[in-house]
Amino acid sequence: MLFSKACIYGIRATFYVSLYQGKREFIPINEISDALGISFHFLTKILQKLTRNSIMISYRGPKGGITLARAPEDISILEIIKAIDGEESLNSCILGLPGCGTERPCPLHDEWGPKRDALYQIFANTTLKNINEKFLIENFRISWKDNGGSTH
Amino acid sequence: MLFSKACIYGIRATFYVSLYQGKREFIPINEISDALGISFHFLTKILQKLTRNSIMISYRGPKGGITLARAPEDISILEIIKAIDGEESLNSCILGLPGCGTERPCPLHDEWGPKRDALYQIFANTTLKNINEKFLIENFRISWKDNGGSTH
DNA sequence: GATATTTAAGACAAATTTGTCTTAAATATG
DNA sequence: CATATTTAAGACAAATTTGTCTTAAATATC
Ligand code: SF4
Ligand code: SF4
Numbered sequence: 273m274l275f276s277k278a279c280i281y282g283i284r285a286t287f288y289v290s291l292y293q294g295k296r297e298f299i300p301i302n303e304i305s306d307a308l309g310i311s312f313h314f315l316t317k318i319l320q321k322l323t324r325n326s327i328m329i330s331y332r333g334p335k336g337g338i339t340l341a342r343a344p345e346d347i348s349i350l351e352i353i354k355a356i357d358g359e360e361s362l363n364s365c366i367l368g369l370p371g372c373g374t375e376r377p378c379p380l381h382d383e384w385g386p387k388r389d390a391l392y393q394i395f396a397n398t399t400l401k402n403i404n405e406k407f408l409i410e411n412f413r414i415s416w417k418d419n420g421g422s423t424h
Numbered sequence: 425m426l427f428s429k430a431c432i433y434g435i436r437a438t439f440y441v442s443l444y445q446g447k448r449e450f451i452p453i454n455e456i457s458d459a460l461g462i463s464f465h466f467l468t469k470i471l472q473k474l475t476r477n478s479i480m481i482s483y484r485g486p487k488g489g490i491t492l493a494r495a496p497e498d499i500s501i502l503e504i505i506k507a508i509d510g511e512e513s514l515n516s517c518i519l520g521l522p523g524c525g526t527e528r529p530c531p532l533h534d535e536w537g538p539k540r541d542a543l544y545q546i547f548a549n550t551t552l553k554n555i556n557e558k559f560l561i562e563n564f565r566i567s568w569k570d571n572g573g574s575t576h
Numbered sequence: 577g578a579t580a581t582t583t584a585a586g587a588c589a590a591a592t593t594t595g596t597c598t599t600a601a602a603t604a605t606g
Numbered sequence: 607c608a609t610a611t612t613t614a615a616g617a618c619a620a621a622t623t624t625g626t627c628t629t630a631a632a633t634a635t636c
Contacts, residue, residue, distance in 0.1 A: 273428045273513070277624070287531075300582065302601095314625050316583070333633030334581045350530075361425070379439075379558030380501075383546045387539065394535045423546030452612065466595050468613070475613095485603030486611045490604070577636100584631075594621070601614070606607100 279356040281310050282318045286352055290400040291342050291407060298330075298337030318356060325355040344400035353395060362392050409416070431508040434470045435537050438504055441480070442496050442552040445557060450489030451484075466482060477507035496552035505547060514544050 275283075281292040285304050292299055297334055301319060305312040323423045334370065340347060353361060377385075427435075437456050444451055453471060457464040471490055474480040481493045492499060505513060517536065529537075 293577080298582095311625055313627075315584090317625095320584070330583060331633085332568040332581085332583045332631070333635065334634085336582045338583085349530070364425075379555040380546070380550065383550070387543055387546070391539055394532070394539070398532065398535070450612095454612080463595055465597070469595095469615090472614070482613060483603085484601070484611085484613045487604065488602085488612045490613085579634100579636085581634080582632085585629085586627080589624100589626070591624070592609100592622080594619100596619070598608100598617080599615085602612085604611080605609085 274352065275361065276357055277355055278314075278318050279353055279361070281315060281354055282322060282356045283307065283352055284307065284308055284317060284323070284325070285310075285399065286340075286347075287403060287407075289332065289338060290340060290347075290404055293340055293404070298335065300337040303337070313390060321355050324326075325351070327351055327355055332383050340400070344404055349398045349400075349403075350392070350395040360394045362388075362395065427505065427513065429504055430466075430470050434474060434508045435501065435504055436494075437467060438464075438474070438479070438499075438552065439469060439555060439559075441490060441498075442556055443493060445492055445496055445513075445552075445556070448574055450487065450491050452489040455489070457506040468489060471494075473507050474504065477503070479507055493548070496556055499552045500542070500548055501550045501552075501555075502544070514540075514547065564574055570574055 282411050285308060288304055288307060289299050301316050302312050304310075305315045308315070319328060319330070323330045323338065323341075327347060328338045330336070330338045350362070365388070429505050437460060440456055440459060452466050453468050456462075457467045460467070471482070472479060475482045475490065475493075478493050479499060480490045482488070482490045502514070517540070
């Protein structure tokens with residue numbers, strides 16, 4: 273698993289929220305946790321990392337909830353990942369051989385390095401606006417809750 | 425982290441052993457754990473997964489230790505990963521959105537799918553022989569022990 | 577102001593991963 | 607056969623991640 277469960281939940285929740293951007297004000301967390309089948313309190317703690325990192329804004333009380341802090345085109349997947357799993361999760365190597373790097377590559381570096389960089393660029397360049405467009409264009413109906421896993 | 429620590433340790437240990445292939449009989453695990461700076465007993469348990477999966481052969485007693493079960497060109501990195509972290513670690517998606525897949529892609533699938541497949545192929549196609557050649561050709565001197573992390 | 581709704585915060589518990597230790601079994605050597 | 611070496615196996619502990627619960631604070635509505 274490249275990302276922690278917390279990170280995946282955070283990404284899913286952000287996708288969910290971003291679908292309502294411009295249509296509703298604040299989305300209550302319990303609605304999200306219900307839709308995604310995630311523990312409400314666990315999700316709350318995850319989302320707090322996003323509000324602390326100015327990715328989301330939260331509002332308490334009736335009609336409260338969370339919403340994006342910025343325009344969807346200004347929020348990348350990478351930001352979410354960094355806010356939840358930290359900087360290292362994508363910078364560090366899959367093998368993590370110590371003391372290595374470009375000037376002292378391990379036997380896999382030539383192959384892995386470019387792949388890792390490409391992966392990083394995907395997350396850096398994909399914004400929530402891109403995601404929303406994909407959702408709309410492809411008329412995507414995701415089953416947010418776990419239901420047997422992905423088929424590849 | 426794509427792989428568990430156990431998996432990374434297993435890969436490092438296998439690299440270490442394969443460097444002596446054809447030169448020494450069995451490599452004692454305590455030598456490996458010393459060289460790699462890993463707990464001896466923890467490494468022993470990890471390596472047992474490799475012996476159970478016919479990747480390594482172990483031998484008890486003086487002059488005992490472990491060695492590769494097959495020729496280096498017949499052992500891929502992928503096998504090691506599967507033996508330790510299981511099949512799913514590379515088949516499952518980084519995001520793990522449920523119920524999705526090629527026929528029901530999430531907004532990242534078009535980008536992530538090919539990357540994941542390419543990654544899979546690297547590990548499937550890279551054998552210990554490839555690794556050894558790299559080590560020799562590049563006259564690689566790895567510092568097996570952690571010493572501050574990779575520089576990228 | 578009273579009440580219901582909703583996030584914030586933190587204590588706590590469960591599960592998983594990582595790491596340690598002890599004992600047993602196998603084997604080479606003298 | 608006695609001894610030292612080395613893996614096997616499994617109990618146990620520590621650390622981390624995941625998940626639950628309780629209380630407090632903010633806010634809309636009546
Ligand atoms: S040399 Fe590169 S591929 Fe190899 S372990 Fe280090 S960062 Fe990873
Ligand atoms: S559709 Fe593809 S990329 Fe998206 S979550 Fe599923 S497997 Fe992953």
